[in-house]
Amino acid sequence: MKNIILIGMPAVGKSTIGVVLAKILGYKFIDTDILIQEKTGKLLKNIIKDQGTMGFINIEEQVNSEIEAENAIIATGGSAIYSSKAMQHLGSIGTIIYLRLNFETLNARLKNIKNRGVIFQENESLSDLYAQRSALYEKYAHIIIDEDGCNVEDVIEKILLALGETK
Numbered sequence: 708m709k710n711i712i713l714i715g716m717p718a719v720g721k722s723t724i725g726v727v728l729a730k731i732l733g734y735k736f737i738d739t740d741i742l743i744q745e746k747t748g749k750l751l752k753n754i755i756k757d758q759g760t761m762g763f764i765n766i767e768e769q770v771n772s773e774i775e776a777e778n779a780i781i782a783t784g785g786s787a788i789y790s791s792k793a794m795q796h797l798g799s800i801g802t803i804i805y806l807r808l809n810f811e812t813l814n815a816r817l818k819n820i821k822n823r824g825v826i827f828q829e830n831e832s833l834s835d836l837y838a839q840r841s842a843l844y845e846k847y848a849h850i851i852i853d854e855d856g857c858n859v860e861d862v863i864e865k866i867l868l869a870l871g872e873t874k
Contacts, residue, residue: 710734710779710801711870714844716837717785718816719806719854724862725782731863732872735779739787743770751784768793776800788843798847804866805848809855810837 711728713721722738729736740751743766747754755763767784771793774781781801787793797803808816814833845851850869854862 710776710781711866712781712783712797712801712803713806714783714787714803714847715785715806716808716813716840716844718813719808720859720862721782721806724806724859724866725780727859728863728866729780731867732780733778735776737774737776737779737781739767739771739774739781740784742774743767743784746770764789772796774800785840788840788847794847798849802849802870803847804850804852804869805844806862807841807844807851807853807855810834812855813837 711732711734713725715721722740725738726736728734743754744750747766749757751763754766758766764786767786768790771783771787771790774797779801781797783797787797794803810833817833850866852862852865852869857865
């Protein structure tokens, strides 16, 4: 199946880039965070509050593992990489692209990470989370796109070039 799966930290632009990329390629756009909210009827931050980190990860794994799509851009939540089952499934239905941003820029973009519904341990800093997740994003990525110093158009151009596509 020909899909493009976007992974990366919160605030790297997975949804924004995904929507524009879907328009350019004539693909559908799927945001897994929205799928989770639709399935549960709750905001992500409320799922995490009510069911805890592991409860959220289990729901996210189930939703991501059940995605069946063709010719879709799929923007995952930043924590999708905590489930090897889900990541193997996503890798089997498309090309996984890691949108990588340096920590300083990411830190400047994230104002209130708790309101975004981000899985965060009580004593964990954003720097800790970044280091932990970066290794997992790299592990699952088929393609890594460096976003440093790029605007949305630049990132899309890099993705299209990496995929061998033209606008």
